[in-house]
Amino acid sequence: MTTDMSSEQYFRCAGCGRFVAYSSMQKHYDTNHLEGIATERPPSPATVANPPAPPIVLGTAIPPPLPPIKTESVVIDIVLMYRSHKKAFRVWTLIVALMSMLFASGLYNWLVFHIP
Known part of the structure; x- marks a missing residue:
């Protein structure tokens, strides 16, 4: 079965060309x-x-990644990371939150218990 080319994106299959x-x-x-x-x-x-064949993981072909968007803002980079890599973003957010809590509690303990 063949389909007429339209405006969607295509790639050249490495197996059949x-x-x-x-x-x-x-x-x-x-x-x-x-x-x-x-x-x-x-x-x-x-x-x-x-071009080289796309990688196949567990029998499913993985499409090529989106090209990186060059931005000048850290906030936009964070939003784009959440859009593209949800699981990695959640792990990163958890690590940052834990480190922030650790720093805040350590600073509080130092201020309350170590200043005469």
Whole structure:
């Protein structure tokens, strides 16, 4: 089964060399490179070398990562980290919160119990 190319993003499959939409990537791999192939009318000549195959984890193809966005603000970087890496953001937030509590309690203990 082939699909006409539209405005969605495509990649060139390293296994068969054909263009495949990201939305039908897993179907393409599951059907042994027979379905999900994008066609262009009229067909263009294949002049691009095949890129390396995307990594596959537990039988599921992983799409390429989004390119990093260059920002000038730490707040925007934090928001983008939450959007892209939710689990890592939660772990990072937990570590920062624990370190802040440890610092605050240590400072309080030093001020209350060690100043004559």
